[in-house]
Amino acid sequence: MGRALLFVxxxxxxxxxxxxxxxxxxxxxxxxxxxxxxYSDNACWPTGAEWTALNSTVGGALQLALPPxxxxxxxxxxxxxxxxxxxxxxxxxxxxxxxxxxxxxxVANLWPLYTNNTCLPSDDPNAPCTRGFYGSYVIVAKTKxxxxxxxxxxxxxxxxxxxxxxxxxxxxxxxxxxxxIINTHSFKEASFVKKYTGxxxxxxSAATVGAGVQGRELYRxxxxxxxxxxxxxxxxxxxxxxxxxxxxxxxxxxxxxxGMGADNVLSFDAITAKGxxxxxxxNENPDLFWALKGGGPSTFAVVTSITxxxxxxxxxxxxxxxxxxxxxxxxxxFNEGFRIxxxxxxxxxxNGMFVYFELSTGRLHIAPFVGPNMDEAKLKVVxxxxxxxxxxxxxxxxxxxxxxxxxxxxxxxxxxxxxPNQNSVVGGRxxxxxxxxANGDKIAEALLFAxxxxxxxxxxxxxxxxxxxxxxxxxxxxxxPKWRNASSFVITNVIMNGxxxxxxxxDRNNVQTNIVGKALRAAGPxxxxxxxxxxxxxxxxxxxxxxxxxxxxxxxxxKWDPEGVFYTQTxxxxxxxxxIDYGTKLCKKV
Ligand SMILES: Cc1cc2nc3c(=O)[nH]c(=O)nc-3n(C[C@H](O)[C@H](O)[C@H](O)COP(=O)(O)OP(=O)(O)OC[C@H]3O[C@@H](n4cnc5c(N)ncnc54)[C@H](O)[C@@H]3O)c2cc1C
Ligand SMILES: *[C@@H]1O[C@H](CO)[C@@H](O)[C@H](O)[C@H]1NC(C)=O
Ligand SMILES: *[C@@H]1O[C@H](CO)[C@@H](O)[C@H](O)[C@H]1NC(C)=O
Ligand SMILES: *[C@@H]1O[C@H](CO)[C@@H](O)[C@H](O)[C@H]1NC(C)=O
Ligand SMILES: *[C@@H]1O[C@H](CO)[C@@H](O)[C@H](O)[C@H]1NC(C)=O
Ligand SMILES: *[C@@H]1O[C@H](CO)[C@@H](O)[C@H](O)[C@H]1NC(C)=O
Ligand SMILES: *[C@@H]1O[C@H](CO)[C@@H](O)[C@H](O)[C@H]1NC(C)=O
Ligand SMILES: *[C@@H]1O[C@H](CO)[C@@H](O)[C@H](O)[C@H]1NC(C)=O
Numbered sequence: 001m002g003r004a005l006l007f008v009x010x011x012x013x014x015x016x017x018x019x020x021x022x023x024x025x026x027x028x029x030x031x032x033x034x035x036x037x038x039y040s041d042n043a044c045w046p047t048g049a050e051w052t053a054l055n056s057t058v059g060g061a062l063q064l065a066l067p068p069x070x071x072x073x074x075x076x077x078x079x080x081x082x083x084x085x086x087x088x089x090x091x092x093x094x095x096x097x098x099x100x101x102x103x104x105x106x107v108a109n110l111w112p113l114y115t116n117n118t119c120l121p122s123d124d125p126n127a128p129c130t131r132g133f134y135g136s137y138v139i140v141a142k143t144k145x146x147x148x149x150x151x152x153x154x155x156x157x158x159x160x161x162x163x164x165x166x167x168x169x170x171x172x173x174x175x176x177x178x179x180x181i182i183n184t185h186s187f188k189e190a191s192f193v194k195k196y197t198g199x200x201x202x203x204x205s206a207a208t209v210g211a212g213v214q215g216r217e218l219y220r221x222x223x224x225x226x227x228x229x230x231x232x233x234x235x236x237x238x239x240x241x242x243x244x245x246x247x248x249x250x251x252x253x254x255x256x257x258x259g260m261g262a263d264n265v266l267s268f269d270a271i272t273a274k275g276x277x278x279x280x281x282x283n284e285n286p287d288l289f290w291a292l293k294g295g296g297p298s299t300f301a302v303v304t305s306i307t308x309x310x311x312x313x314x315x316x317x318x319x320x321x322x323x324x325x326x327x328x329x330x331x332x333x334f335n336e337g338f339r340i341x342x343x344x345x346x347x348x349x350x351n352g353m354f355v356y357f358e359l360s361t362g363r364l365h366i367a368p369f370v371g372p373n374m375d376e377a378k379l380k381v382v383x384x385x386x387x388x389x390x391x392x393x394x395x396x397x398x399x400x401x402x403x404x405x406x407x408x409x410x411x412x413x414x415x416x417x418x419x420p421n422q423n424s425v426v427g428g429r430x431x432x433x434x435x436x437x438a439n440g441d442k443i444a445e446a447l448l449f450a451x452x453x454x455x456x457x458x459x460x461x462x463x464x465x466x467x468x469x470x471x472x473x474x475x476x477x478x479x480x481p482k483w484r485n486a487s488s489f490v491i492t493n494v495i496m497n498g499x500x501x502x503x504x505x506x507d508r509n510n511v512q513t514n515i516v517g518k519a520l521r522a523a524g525p526x527x528x529x530x531x532x533x534x535x536x537x538x539x540x541x542x543x544x545x546x547x548x549x550x551x552x553x554x555x556x557x558x559k560w561d562p563e564g565v566f567y568t569q570t571x572x573x574x575x576x577x578x579x580i581d582y583g584t585k586l587c588k589k590v
Contacts, residue, residue, distance in 0.1 A: 024158055027587055029580050034587035036580075037160045039178045040136060046157050051137065054153050058139050058146040065135040065181055067119035068092050068108040073129035076119065084125045093121045097419045099238040103166040103214065106138045106183050107175070110420035113505075114172020116583065117423070117498040133172075133583055135162055135179035142186045144271065144304050150182040151302060152275040155565045160586045163298045163566075165212060165243035168236070170426045170491070171536055173244065173297060173568040177584040184243060187212035187304060192225050198307065199283035200266055205229055205310045211242045211303055216411075222310060223408035229310035230254060230407050232261045235356055235464070237417055242306045244297035248532030249479040251466050251489065253354045253370045253415070254407065257314070260468045260483065262293040263475035264309040270301035273565035281307075291556045293477035295546070296531055296571035300560045316410040317379040317403040318368035325362055327396035335448050337395040338364050342447065342463075343440035344386055345488040346433050349467035351382045356415070357463040359490075361451040368414040376403040424460065424493035425505075427512040427535035429520040430528045432485040433467070439523060443488070446523035450492045450516045457511050463490040480547045482528035491533045492516050502582060513537040531570065541570040564588065 023044055024036040038044040046054075055062035070076045071088035095101035102108045109115050118132025139150045154161035160179035167174050187210035196206035207229075209218060216237035222229045233241050234252045241250075241261070250261025258264065267281035268289065278301065280289035291300045323337045338359065348355050354370040371379040379401055390397060404410035431443055450459040469484035494512045496505070513535055521527075529538050531545040542550040550572065557573030567577055567586055576589040 024587070025585075026590070027580065027585070033590050034578070034580060035590045036585045036587035037178075038158045039585060044158060046153075046159075050157070054149065057149045058141070061140050061142065061146050063106060063138050063140060065107045065131065065138045067115065067129065067131060067134050068102065068105050069119040069121045070129055072121045072123075072125065073119060073127060074125045075129065077130045083129075089121065096121060096421055099168075099236075099417060099420050102420055103168065103185065103238050105167070106140050107134055107164060107167070107181055109134075109167045109169070109172060109175040111170055111172060111423070112421055113423045113425070113496060113498055114175050133175055133177045135160075135176055135181040138164070138181040138183055140183045140186065144277065147182055147184070147302055147304065148271050148275050148277070150180060151271055151273065151565065154180045155273065155275070155563065160567065161565055163243070163302055165240040166214060166238060168239050169244055170533055171569070176567075176586065177579070182302065184211040184302070184304075188217075189213075189305070190218060190221050192222070192229070192310065196266060196307075196309070198266060199281040202266055202309055206266060206307055207231060207310050208305055208307045209242050210305050211240070213241050214238050215241055215245075219408055219411060223313070223406065225310075228313040228406060228408070230258075230313055231308060231310050232258045232264055234261070235415060237415075242303055244532060246306060247292055247295065247297040247299070247303065249294040249483065249530065250532075251464055251468065251530075253356070253411065254311075254314075254372060255466050255468045256349055256354050256470050257352045257372045257472070258311050259472040259475065260294070260479055261308075262477050262479055263468060263472070265293050265477075266307045266309060268292050268301075268303050269305045270303045272301045273561035273563065287556055288560060290476065291478050291553060291560070293475070294479035295549075295553045295556070296568070298566045298568045299557060299571040299573070300566075313406045313408070314372045315375065315403065315405055316407045317371040317374040317376050317401060318410055318414040319366075319371075319379060319383060319399055319401040320368050320414065321364075321366040321397055321399045323364040323395065323397045327398070329362065331362065333395060334362050334364070335444075336393055337390060337397060338448060339441060339444040340389045340393060340395065341366065341386060342444045342488065343436070344389075345431070345436050345440075345465045347385060348382075348465050349433075349470055349487055352470060353382070353465070355463070355465035357465075359447060359451060359461040359463060360459065367416060370410075372407065374403070376401050379403070423496040423498035425496060425508045425512045426491060426493055426533065427517050427520075427538070428489065428491040428529060428533055429517075429524050430480070430482060430486055430489045430530055431524040432482055432526050432528075433487045434485065435524040435526050436487040442523040446519040447490060447492075449519050453494065453511055453515045453519075457508065458495045459516065460493045460495055461490050462493075463488060478546065478549050478553055480528045480530075480545060480549065482526075482547055489530060489533075490520075492520070509537055513539070534570070536569050538570065542572075545570065546572070
């Protein structure tokens with residue numbers, strides 16, 4: 001009753017005073033006072049009737065947000081729904097490391113550290129399951145109007161809003177405690193034209209890609225065109241293309257010849273924080289157009305579709321190299337092999353190549369070297385300095401090279417799928433050509449160090465040798481200008497179990513930021529970091545993720561999302577916002 005009365009009185013305030021928000025809780029942490037978003041234990045949380053009204057606005061597309069493992073448990077927290085379903089539970093267990101299965105789920109996040117490792121599949125239906133850092137409700141949107149309704153509801157009720165496309169994000173940015181989630185995964189449409197006639201100078205071929213289209217399905221559709229075309233996308237088959245990927249910049253196997261994903265965008269269709277439908281292109285809302293091209297995901301608008309340049313297919317040759325315990329157990333020999341490989345990074349990118357590699361103690365898996373516009377003979381010539389140096393140093397390895405008539409056939413054959421549901425704290429660094437040339441040995445040493453940074457931690461690194469500045473017309477967009485000088489971008493992981501205490505988790509964050517990260521920064525002082533695959537605790541993240549573009553991004557954030565409807569950590573304009581109370585409530589300093 002009291003709650004209903006409060007609701008009525010607040011509603012009248014909202015009705016009378018334009019712009020007045022639902023007031024969240026005031027909380028103190030140390031000497032800082034915060035004003036929080038509204039959560040289910042606050043009076044300002046929407047009533048059941050309001051949720052029902054939202055559900056009717058979105059035509060029944062509102063669901064309770066339930067972790068993927070909920071079907072293995074009788075109950076989720078204190079929710080009054082029974083969730084156990086033996087068949088569904090068997091299914092989720094069988095698919096726990098299947099990326100496509102998880103990306104198709106309404107809310108699953110693929111890296112469970114960011115869900116608090118909550119409600120894992122279990123053999124015991126009575127084992128407790130809570131929602132952890134998952135949201136409260138999800139709109140599984142199929143229309144733009146449903147997205148708009150979600151944005152409006154979150155803004156009007158001061159709720160934490162999460163845009164969730166694939167749930168792939170390494171930094172957990174598509175999950176959030178107590179939030180309203182909008183799932184964009186169903187926006188699967190893609191259409192292709194041979195001649196683009198919209199705003200801007202481009203007159204070549206193009207595609208319009210829905211927000212939910214994933215990497216490999218986009219490549220596949222491009223390949224099905226006549227003539228066949230390619231699009232700059234990522235390396236992973238199931239990462240979304242028009243969601244976080246483009247809004248963070250987007251590197252990929254064709255970046256060294258065709259630029260970053262965000263270099264090739266011609267226009268966006270989006271819904272703003274105010275709930276307005278907008279187009280952002282060279283002609284309309286050019287400032288938003290610029291910001292959405294690399295200025296940070298879930299920051300300026302919800303993107304519903306993107307029109308992008310497509311390019312002619314290219315023949316590609318690839319090489320895979322392994323050095324591991326099959327070849328040597330001698331650490332010095334292994335390390336020298338890695339040093340030789342990585343010190344040639346500038347050489348690879350100067351030849352228009354991209355190289356994907358994995359590094360951990362005693363294991364180097366380079367899979368693959370990507371040689372666009374190369375046949376087997378040409379790629380072997382380009383890689384000759386590498387083989388010569390490895391042979392001269394008596395480093396054992398194995399290598400094989402293959403050529404394909406098209407990028408797509410190459411991609412399907414030589415790239416591998418990853419395994420989700422692993423736990424790690426992520427960081428990384430973009431090393432520029434100058435640092436690789438001057439300081440290559442130190443960079444290699446820092447990367448080797450990241451494999452075992454302390455006595456009780458292990459690392460796993462994923463490297464991308466890439467340069468979107470090589471022979472590519474440079475686009476004006478929000479990505480860090482240092483990308484144009486890139487040579488090697490490496491993600492470092494501090495491996496976790498996921499069930500560590502809060503204190504140990506903080507310690508692992510510290511290892512990533514202040515031990516591994518410190519070594520990377522010292523080795524690559526002129527480098528930068530990448531907002532999509534970076535450290536949530538990166539020092540000076542504004543400068544590190546965006547460099548000289550940051551001040552303009554900050555200004556545009558204030559213009560396009562003045563109230564803070566969107567939030568993901570370390571994106572422009574989030575300086576005053578923090579997730580407090582052990583990873584739960586999103587609050588703003590007052
Ligand atoms: C295995 C793996 C491989 C990867 N490979 C590459 C790579 O080759 N190149 C590369 O550049 N990056 C790569 N990434 C990083 C990738 O770009 C980011 O994880 C990106 O955020 C994923 O976007 P998503 O939309 O698929 O994911 P989600 O987790 O669903 O969303 C990520 C972020 O984007 C926001 N978002 C999603 N959709 C929208 C939308 N429509 N409008 C506004 N905001 C939205 C979310 O709110 C969240 O903040 C890889 C990641 C993984 C896990
Ligand atoms: C708040 O506390 C922190 C340490 O807890 C201290 O460094 C800072 O100076 C304090 N700020 C104010 C305004 O008292
Ligand atoms: C369920 O738990 C939440 C969070 O602890 C609490 O706010 C809410 O009142 C509880 N609901 C019921 C029906 O007990
Ligand atoms: C929303 O409405 C649909 C259709 O009536 C219903 O199946 C669903 O359970 C409702 N969602 C919630 C959260 O009540
Ligand atoms: C996160 O997990 C820890 C350890 O199990 C638990 O104490 C804490 O309550 C959890 N937080 C949430 C929001 O579920
Ligand atoms: C080591 O290299 C061999 C190829 O020589 C490969 O078959 C094997 O899978 C590699 N081992 C690891 C752990 O990567
Ligand atoms: C390295 O050690 C492993 C485990 O002892 C062994 O199986 C392998 O043969 C060794 N490799 C070499 C090259 O000696
Ligand atoms: C960085 O790249 C830009 C653009 O390609 C170029 O003009 C500049 O000289 C490069 N700087 C360095 C230090 O290599």
